[in-house]
Every structure is written in structure tokens, then in C-alpha cells.
Amino acid sequence: MEWRTADLSDLHPEGETLPMVYRSFGARARFAGRVRTLKVWEDNARVREVLETGGQGQVLVVDGGGSLRTALLGGNLARLAWERGWAGVVVHGAVRDVEELKEVPIGLLALAATPRRSAKEGRGEVDVPLSLPWARVLPGNFLLADEDGLLLLPGPPNGGQSGG
């Protein structure tokens, strides 16, 4: 049987949870993996940089400060994430190229879509603790996402499926 964040949250009340205020733009609504983090503001050069390092089944959580003014990821970066083995990307901000994102078989969550591209100046912090409005997200956490929301655990759930 496939895992559910609701069941796992019952088993792991210590886990941080995020409500599903995100929209699922990718072809996978259920995904899981170890977390890497990135904090940026309307600049996505470092999103590419981190995605290029390789995913190995991990999930990149990008705190874009909730800005919906520019897209931090589009079709090219989403395909790069898939090619490099990322299980998913969570963007606390916006994405674009919605038609293309639908075809990419990984998890892609974001608050909204918007047409405008981001700056490429390379400002941002990699692998830092994030304080999202609902939860603290730490690099190395284990993140599970499905339609109920996101669950963050210190490590993979006991006896649970870790795969996406």
C-alpha cells in the first residue's frame, strides 16, 4: 500500500506539517525525499546551480519569500531536475510554463504561476534553515508530499516507503 501523509502524521506527531496551499504542477502529486534548501528573492540562478549538482532522489525546497512577481522555475529547469534525478521541487513562490511542467514526471509544487522570468544574478543562500509560514524546513529533513499536504520528519519514516 502506498503511504499517505495523513497516516504518517498520526504515526509521527513530532513531524512538521505544511498545508496543501501549493498547486501541483508536475506529473507526480505524491513524492518524497531528503531535503536540500535554497533561499532566494526573485532570482533563480542558484536554482539552476543546485539542480545541476544532482538530485539522487532528493527534494529541493526553494523559499522564494512567497513572491509571485517572477517565476523561479519553468520548463527547462523542471526537465533539468528530472534528468538529474530529483524527486521533486517545492517552490514557495511562482513557476511558469505550466503546459510543459505537466509533462515532467516529478513532484513540482508552487504557490502560483506567473509569466515573468526571474533575475539571474546568483543571489541566494544554499542549504540554510527555512522558516516557511507554517513550518521550519531544515536541510537533511525527510519530506513527504501528497494531496493532503507536506510532512517533514527528521529522517525516513519507520517501515515506510521512502520512494516517490
Ligand SMILES: O=C([O-])CC(=O)C(=O)O
Ligand atoms: O529560465 C528561467 O528563468 C525559468 C524558465 O523559464 C525555465 O526554467 O524554463
